[in-house]
Amino acid sequence: MVRVVRVLSVLVLLSVAGCGGPGEGARPSAPSEASGTTTPSASPAPPAPATPDPSPGPTTSEGTVTPSPRPAPSDIDELLEKMTLEEKVGQIIMVGVPVTGELETPAAVIRDHHVANVFLHGRTEAGQAPMRELVDEVTAVGAAANPRDPLMLVATDQEGGLVQVLRGPGFSEIPSAVEQAELSPGELRREARRWGQELADVGVNLNLAPVADVVSRETAASNEPIGAIQRNYGFTLRSVTEGSVAFGAGMRASGVATTPKHFPGLGLTLGNTDTAAKVVDTVTGRDAKSVRAFRGNVEAGAEFVMMSSAYYELIDARNPALFSPAMVRLLRKDLGFDGVVMTDDVSAAAAVQPWPAGERAVRAVEAGVDLVLASADPTTAGPMAEALVTRAKSDPRFADRIDEAAARVLRAKSALG
Known part of the structure; x- marks a missing residue:
């Protein structure tokens, strides 16, 4: 049984969502040796032989399964054929793991539902x-739950400024995006590579950044989710594109994949989807500046894109972007994106509360999303997995959509490291 993990000695500053703004409360300090705080033991990843085998590894004398090495990209189709439906569904869910406190809840979700991706949630100055x-602890749980493909996506929010989950010894104090935009693209790329290496050093392989939203200088102070807290790379299409692309290039050079967000843009909204039930954008269309900024990131090689939870009247007035087939088509067909499309947090965000947890996951995947983020409230990930399995068992077309999404996630993993 996975023991309780207490990484910090004081209360954590929790962020509201996987990509949201700053949380509330005081930042924790690093634990001292005399504090009685316990930390999990490291579990080394299994070595990869020359010829990957996507089948489960041998059973040991203790009855546990030794995980097989992750597959090469050419083996993804073969791997999918061997996976159960439950294992495939686990590939397209990402559950939040607190950077302090207990690990039991997310660990149980990972074990029970084969969840193969985690998001480091909260705030820490432990280093x-x-x-x-x-x-190491949480990926060991994941490897045991998914022996066919033991590699997990380990994500966090390391944008800089007020949105930086990991701080303390070994982590830089990253400036806000507004400040980053003052650097030349070359300088920012070099800095981002250093920040990315700090993530890679602790096993994080996916940064839910950069923000590619275009904010108007005149309305920035009233743009609660982005402009008001300086998450934007300046105020022009050029500065946002250059800054976000340079940040992403530096991260990828360190081996950390990137997730431009929040498509098609949160820079012109007044409300915050984390805290407001319905945020509506009445001006962003298919050729908006923010959409063009995302195009720049897609063309530069971004592996993931995060969907907004707001409504966009000029594109699809009926559905929030993360539930909108029209919005996913815009990203896929008009921008040519063939990577992993993921949701913003659909566990605790106010924007998705009108729908039960399971329905949120089903609606997102049905719309064409590949990865469902349940970051702030890990207890919702189980009902989401169950709803996806139930729907796929009764709907062959939806089962095919699960296969397509799982294949994209597996291919993204196979390209890491």
């Missing part, structure tokens, strides 16, 4: 060593 131990 690299405790975070490396935490990542």
Whole structure:
């Protein structure tokens, strides 16, 4: 049984969602040796032989399964054929793991539902060593739950400024995007590579950044989710594109995949989807500046894109972007994106509360999304997995959509490291 993990000695500052703004409360300090705080033990990843085998590894004398090495991209179709429906569904869910406190809830979700991706949630100033131990512990749970493909996506929010989950010894204090935009693209790329290496050093392989939303200088102060807290790379299409692309290039150079967000843009809204039930954008269309900024990131090689939870009247007035087939088509067909499309947090965000947890996951996947993020409230991930399995068992077309989404996630994983 996975023990309780207490990485920090004081209360954590929790962020509201997987990509949201700053949380509330005081930042924790790093634990001391005399505090009685426990940290998880490290679990080394299994070595990869020359010829990957996507079938489960041999059973040991203790009855546990030794995980097989992750597959090469050419083996993805073969791997999918061997996976159960439940294993496929686990590939398209990402569950939140607190950077302090107990690990039992997300660990149980990972074990029970084969969840293959985690998001480091909250705020910590503990530094690299405790975070490396935490990542080792949770990925060991994931490898045991998914022996056919033991590699997990380990994500966090490391934008800079007020949105930086990991701080303390070994982590830089990353400036806000507004400040980053003052650097030349070359300088920012070099800095982002260093920040990305700090993530890679603790086992994080996916950063839910950069923000590619275009904010108007005149309305920035009233743009609650982005402009008001300086998450934007300046105020022009050029500065946002150059800054977000440079940040992404630096991260990828360190081996960390990136997730431009929040498509098709949150820079012109007044409300915050984390805290407001329905945020509506009445001006962003298919050729908006923000859409063009995302195009720049897609063309530069972004592996993931995060969908907004707002409504966009000029594109699809009936559905929030993360439930909108029209919005996914815009990203796929008009921008040519063939990577992983993921949701913003659909566990605790106010924007998705009108729908039960399971229905949120089904609606997103049905719309064409590949990865469902349940970051702030890990208890919702189980009902989401169950709803996806139930729908796929009764709907062959939806089962095919599960296969398509799982294949994209597996291919993205196979390209890492």
